Amino acid sequence: MQAVATARAAKPPADALDAVLASLSARFGDRFTTSAAAREQHSSTLTWLDRQPPDAVVFPETTEEVSEIVRLCALHGAPVIPFGAGSSFEGHVNAPFGGVCVSTEQMTDIVAVNVEDLDAIVQPGVTRKALNAHLRDTGLFFPIDPGADASIGGMVATRASGTNAVRYGTMKDAVLGLTVVLASGEIARTGGRARKSSAGYDLTRLIAGSEGTLGIVTEVTLRLHGQPEAVAAGICAFPSVRAACEATIAAIQSGLPVARIELLDAAQVAACNAYSKLSLREVPTLFVEFHGSDASVREQSERFGEIAADVGGGPFDWATRAEDRSRLWQARHDAMWAAGALRPGAKPVPTDVCVPISRLADCVEETLADIADSGLQAPIVGHVGDGNFHCLPLVRTDDPAEVAACRRFVGRLVERALRLGGTTTGEHGVGQAKMAYLEAEHGAAAVEAMRAIKRALDPQNIMNPGKIVIP
Amino acid sequence: MQAVATARAAKPPADALDAVLASLSARFGDRFTTSAAAREQHSSTLTWLDRQPPDAVVFPETTEEVSEIVRLCALHGAPVIPFGAGSSFEGHVNAPFGGVCVSTEQMTDIVAVNVEDLDAIVQPGVTRKALNAHLRDTGLFFPIDPGADASIGGMVATRASGTNAVRYGTMKDAVLGLTVVLASGEIARTGGRARKSSAGYDLTRLIAGSEGTLGIVTEVTLRLHGQPEAVAAGICAFPSVRAACEATIAAIQSGLPVARIELLDAAQVAACNAYSKLSLREVPTLFVEFHGSDASVREQSERFGEIAADVGGGPFDWATRAEDRSRLWQARHDAMWAAGALRPGAKPVPTDVCVPISRLADCVEETLADIADSGLQAPIVGHVGDGNFHCLPLVRTDDPAEVAACRRFVGRLVERALRLGGTTTGEHGVGQAKMAYLEAEHGAAAVEAMRAIKRALDPQNIMNPGKIVIP
Structure with missing residues (x-):
């Protein structure tokens, strides 16, 4: 990799931020807010991480509106944080450098369902349950099922999977094509409706799992499946x-x-x-x-x-x-929720790893022993067909000692998964919480390649900064 | 996208090339050659494109040797052209700017087969048939079947698929992890043996289908399947x-x-x-x-x-x-070969497109009419479950008029596939022959994103230059 100066994100200057907020307010009216409640609600709620609210939240309805917002933010160097249903776990929607949260809550059109081709085109705010309700009478269904009623855009961003992945694959398999607003505000289309393609770099799967750090997904072409008889x-x-x-x-x-x-x-x-x-x-x-x-x-x-x-x-x-x-x-x-109810006052702090299936029993048994040793309460559920499992430590998040103990436990869990040939996260993503483990998993050269890609596609580091890699 | 000066490849200066060849000759001995026959044999043989032989061919045996070769070429700005089995169609192995062909012919180790995990780790020169012969008694098999006995490395590079893809997917689905020598000579590891991961950018699938333009694949972790009962x-x-x-x-x-x-x-x-x-x-x-x-x-x-x-x-x-x-x-x-035998003296020039399956009949029927109108002989075979089909125009490649007519036919075929919502190539790849269509398929912003990635990962443009995109 060539040596390039580190481009760490920073909060934009106050006057630049003010200019962005004033323009957005004028342009989007009541689809724009800086209220404390909305900002709080659009920062991470399902982790132990401190909430880091954005400076404002905007609710676009179209790809073109998202493009306008990103162009404006790019002009002033303001961070852009995409937000789907807020059901991610690793701090993906925190705004450590402030900036504008782009909520896809109002982007809920199901643009097309092509029954003969077993595909659908949706806006990113459509949730998986809403899509399946819409599909009920077509004989088709969308199988990816992470549990929560996540938005399709968020599921693309984290490369989500869930209970059906052992048969139907993960979001990387479910996504045929994307419309993406890049860091410049330009609109790119990747992939398409063909079932497969060898036409150039696979931008679709580069964007899937990039957690909003390379662009905002504004339309998704999904592969569907026939409802089983x-x-x-x-x-x-x-x-x-x-x-x-x-x-x-x-x-x-x-x-x-x-x-x-x-x-x-x-x-x-x-x-x-x-x-x-x-x-x-x-x-x-x-x-x-x-x-x-x-x-x-x-x-x-x-x-x-x-x-x-x-x-x-x-x-x-x-x-x-x-x-x-x-x-x-x-x-x-x-x-x-069942796990959470085991310990009133505590919050379940879900984390996941994935190992080759032959090592799953070792990994789960060692983890159970670790839980017993450390005095944590942390039930385990797993997508065992993929070698992927979740621990749900029950943590009083207002107790710094408990939070610190939980962090250490997660560190040991990740280390164990890597030692057994596995990965830091099978389906939750990196976000803020797992950045520290990326180099241990992939090695310096691969992480530097990720940084080079981030710098190439987001030279100002405005797209969801502080997640996955520091460019 | 930021504006960056165009970095077109050029032949390296003669003295730089001489330095590379002298060093490789001294280092690799009889695993290095500049013979005309070997150079000719390692340029494209299965297309209508003129052969463009490399300046030399080298036969490394390990990842570290490939890294040494690429470091040397990077030092002198010499192109590096990876070569597997030579069964690709679109000019992927031509050397338009000369340089060093890195053949994986001697990288044929099956490093590991993990029966419980249904995976295998192989060097890139292993062919699909050799792998399946090795697997016969394990109860497992490797399903991706492009027809030719292609090398696994080449199949990764072109994101190959074939007859089984409708059920088992393509190389993008079959590849769990890669070892890649990057343009700097650094060795990167992507993915791993876990069945799924959300740990950062999906470099595995960025490299798969990148046709050697972002790095050379030197080890592949493959997903296998149980032999059906x-x-x-x-x-x-x-x-x-x-x-x-x-x-x-x-x-x-x-x-x-x-x-x-x-x-x-x-x-x-x-x-x-x-x-x-x-x-x-x-x-x-x-x-x-x-x-x-x-x-x-x-x-x-x-x-x-x-x-x-x-x-x-x-x-x-x-x-x-x-x-x-x-x-x-x-x-x-x-x-x-059967098609080729229909017209003695002519060569079948396979080309492929892929459309949504609902448009396949339209696309094939229009293509049959085009074949009839243009007086070509061009049988059709298709992986119809994916909407992917091949035309096999039979061309006397020494007749410029026939070659030109075939080129025009391919142009119309691609245009038709794009009009019907499809892609320029379902499985053969872009190579040299289909570069011209990339922007029509993906649009300017997506192709510029591809260029930005190429520049970021290969700033000197030495990795298989003149394929997919001109950075």
Whole structure:
């Protein structure tokens, strides 16, 4: 890499910021605010990190309006912080250098659904649930399911995934094309509606996961899937986390097309029992789902039952009724709130890592031992088919000692994942909270390449500064 | 984008080049050559483009040796052209500014196969067939199948795909991580063995498809799949290209997990009959394959037969015996040679585009009319499940008028694909031959972003210069 002077962000001079705010106020009227409540609400709320509110929030409706806003900010060197549903965990929407939060809350058009091509074009503020409600009668669905009703734009930005990723992939697989407002305010279109392309650098996947640091996503072309004819889902208890992981590996290796396979440790099962009024055995448990024809989901469920029995687990208690399935997955999605209810006054501080699946049992067992040693309460849930799991430390965030202990725990968790051949984050992203680990994961040359790309595409460092890399 | 002076490549001064060649000769001995035959063999052989041989060819064995070579070339400003199996079509391995061809022919180690994690780590010179031969007894396979026995490194570079992509994805999906020697000679590691990651910019997918213009891939971590328990494959005739496309759309929309679905137009069926000694009806035909359990491939084949019948096609004549399938797919893979045999003295000049599947019938029909109008002979084969198809114009490449007519035909084909919402190339890549169309596809802002990335990662423009974009 060539040597380039470090371009750290700084707060813009007060008069430059005033000029930006005055122009935006005049241009956007009641779609612009500097109220303390709105600014607070548009900074990170789901982490232990201190909130760092922006100076203002603006609510554009079109790509062209976003372009206008970014041009203005670029002219005055003001930071631009994109905001979707605010459901990210790692401080992505904090504004450490102030600036303008660009909320996509009013960009909720579903521009097109192309049933024959299994794709849709949406504005970034559309949430995944709103999209699926819209798709219900088309026979199609959008499978990426991170739990929260996240916005599609935010999901692109963090390269989100969730429970269905083992079968349907992550946002990197779901995004066919993007409209992006670059740091200059220029509007770029990447990818398109073709299912695949080898036409030049893959800007679509460079932007996906860039957390708003290279541009703001203003339109997304998504790949959809046919609603399965039949769905079977169920619960399977195991004598240990290791046995649950072994069953998962065997299922995937044998080519069973698992749609979802989720691990809950004993602590999380207990939390779900209490919160969601279930009566599961409080042992390591897999929630499993299959998609296919009536005959194939039956066959798959039976085969999974045999695989589970081979490692001492089971029985695999499955059903195809929609009500039974919904109750199960609602409980899974409420895991964070269920965990939170275990310790009143504390906040669940979700963090995630991902390791090769063969090391998952090691990683979870070591983490359980760490939790026991450190006296933390931190249930575990995992997208075990991907080797991805979440810890939910329950932290009194007003107690600096607890926050510091939690930080150290996360540091050990990341170090463990890297030692086992894994990654700092499987799906939550880097944000502010995981920047410190990036070089340990990727090495100096790769991180310097990321910095070079950031400098090339955002020379003033105005796009969501202070996230992922310091250019 | 910021304005940056255009950095066009140029041949290095003769004394600089001499210094590079002398150093490489001293360092690599008989793994270095300037022989005319070797230089010729390492320039493009499968296109109509004039061959532009490099000044020398070097055969490193390790990442560190590649790094040494690139450092030396960077010091003297000499171009570096990576070379895999030489099976690409668009002039990717030409050396318009001379320089050093880095052949990966001797980088053929399979470094690791992790059966539990369904991944493998290979050097870039391993070919897909060599990898699958190595995997045979593991229960795993590598599904990406572009026809030719391409090198894995070359397949990464062009973001290759092929017949299995409709089910297993393309190289962008198959690559978990890379080791890359950057333009400075530094060694960067991207991605890793975790199934998914949100840890920073997706350098893995930026390098995949960058055709050696951002670095040389020296190690690849690949995602593998379980060998299916059962495979059913067969042939289905249709009254028209449109009917074949409609059956494909219906199959995919209904969630049938098609593993391969390949269209041959009547001309290509005739060519295959003659070349591969088949006796197929010379009408538009789909070659289709399903992977699953014995019961599920039977169910899928029967359902596909019903779908074909609905649009007037069929019967779907399928079998599960390996010999029958092999014969079928060998004929499919020999399509290029079969087409070539239709016109002795001419060379098939394969080109590809990809459109949304709903527009595929339009695109193929318009293209057939264009072929008829222009008096070309150009059979069509397509990965119809992706909306991707190939034309194989048969051209006497020593006749400038024929070459010019073929160029114009390709221009019209690309224009048609873009008009129908598609892409310039679904899987062959840009190389030299399709650079002119990049801006029409992506727009000025996106292409300028590509240029900015190229300048940031290769400021001297030494990495495979004259391909994809002129920085």
